[in-house]
Amino acid sequence: MAITDPIADMLTRVRNAGKAKLNSVDIPGSKLKTELAKVMKSEGYIRNYKFIKDGKQGILRIYLKYGDNQSHVILEMNRVSKPSRRVYVSASDIKPIYNGLGVAILSTSKGILTDRQARKDNIGGEILCTIF
The missing domain is CATH 3.30.1370.30 (Ribosomal Protein S8; Chain: A, domain 1)
Structure with a gap:
């Protein structure tokens, strides 16, 4: 399957x-x-x-x-960008997840990065998922 x-x-x-x-x-x-x-x-x-x-x-x-x-360390995991609807953001539009307590994982031209690394490197990309 x-x-x-x-x-x-x-x-x-x-x-x-x-x-x-x-x-x-x-x-x-x-x-x-x-x-x-x-x-x-x-x-x-x-x-x-x-x-x-x-x-x-x-x-x-x-x-x-x-x-x-x-208790499981991961409280919440969400898929943001889906095959039916891709979600792309620029570096200035990347928002912190739960005021920085969580993390968003992005697919960028520099590889797979967290939201913090992408903002620091000023790189946008596709938001794959968020984890809290």
Whole structure:
């Protein structure tokens, strides 16, 4: 079965695994998903990630992170730009998520960046998702 929106599928799998209190979640791999996981790790939303080669497209294994009393670190994940409606912003139009507590992940000409990095580098792009 073909997945029409692989990024939304990745976010949904991570969200559901967090609600189920799983230690890790396996996702069909790609370069874009690996870059998203890299940003999520650098921002402290996941413990780690690993790309496993399986002779096909590969598997991205994401190790989830939990806070005190086993609550999931990620409270909210939203897909902003969808295949049916792309959302592009210039550097001056990038707004902080929850006054800087959350993060927006953008696809730019310099690669996958957070909203803070994009504003600092004065680069606009497509808003892929927001995480809080």
